[in-house]
Amino acid sequence: MWRPSSVDRPTGIFIGLVVICLVLITLDLRAQGEGLGSTLRDGAQALFSPIQEAFVIVGRPVADLLESASDLFSLRDENRRLREEIASLEAEIQATESVRIRVRELEALLGVDAPEEIDTIAARVLAIGVSEFDHLRVIDKGSNEGVGLDMPVIEEGGLVGRVVAVTGNVARVMLITDPTMVIAVRVERTGETGVLRGRGSGPMGFEMFDTDAAVIAGDVLVSADGRFPAGIKVAVVRESARSDVGRLLTTADPAAGITRIDFVKILLWTRDDAVVEGFEGGDRLPTAVPLDPAGPAEGETEVAPTTSTTTSTTLPGSTTLPGIEP
């Protein structure tokens, strides 16, 4: 028969600590990202970020050396690929320019106000998550520079993620590849909408419902969600697919180079939580897009930049989008 005295001291302490862990997990999950857990996280990140910054500076020569060694064999291929990409982008810029002029002419003809620009802040990636399962980046800009919760983060390729925690000088960005991330997107070529899901590593899952459409490899997926400004390039379809009984399922690669990001831009753009009756837990309106060029949609907040370091940007992948002027 089991008796308490038959449990040795380390086992007793272990059981006690496991119970404490389970209580902590329960309390933190019930707090839903707020409360004491959130405060402690912010405090720990604020205290630890100077150490991370110091390590970034001290460790840079070592990291550069190791990185150079591992990149040595791929440099030539990458150089050729980049040259091809530059040529392709130059052609794209010329095509975009003519479209932009035509949009302006049409806007003038229709008496539509020129669209608002979205201000951005450039930031450097300080650190990554503590494990392979953390799809996080710590950036060196925080609320002191105007960064706020839920702001979209981009790099030259496309959408990187969104801000999930902010302290004075740093912020944490959850990557779009996180398995808990679900993004409403639109196929740029056809205008059909669907859902993009993070799968940790590798390609993301792309799903379309109630459709008889098809997607082809190379189709660009842009954001079409209230959580992000419409038109940000998010991913590129990897495998062509056709709908089967109204449902289409395929994979797509993130447009941004998620695994190797050094610098990002935070879009100073937020959207108030728009709660629909009947939706639980403060679900956001699943509406698409502040496409109204006359101004921000209802529930959308314009954020005033608080520092002089902000710049305006054209969202990656968006060429003819109202709401964002190149």
Added chain:
Amino acid sequence: MKIRPTAVTVAILILAVAVQTTLFARFRPFDAAPALVMLVVLAFARHLPSEYALLMGFGAGLFQDLLAETPLGLWALVLTAVAFVVVRFRDRLEDEVGYLGPFVLGITIGGLTLFAVLGTIFGEKTLADAGIIRKIALPAVYNVLLAPLVLRAVPMALGMSRYRDSAFRL
């Protein structure tokens, strides 16, 4: 417990977390990095008194939790379990040092698998990760490669004079 070992333990754990989140952000062969904090917990748990080893695992895990977006206590549970297993097996490892490499491999795989399972139970969808096998296997292999360095450095930092000849032997 004396102040010096405590200070050394805390300092090395902070160092491990800093290296894990900064240096290994850029140096990631095959897009993976070692589970350095887990390895350091393993290394300390071999030498600290049982109670302190468990508390050290718990503290290190809690610190990881504070820097992650996982529920507070998840890493604490995993690293406490790692410390507990090490405490249970360390005497046997002293006798059979040849088992130390496989032990590091096994404990890293076990710890990361436990994290993935618990993470999924608590809504983190970790098992849905497309690269789950790679994310468990590669850090375990890297930990085995780093083990001779870390497992030697920790007792030296603690001021212990039990260094012996084998790469894994202390």
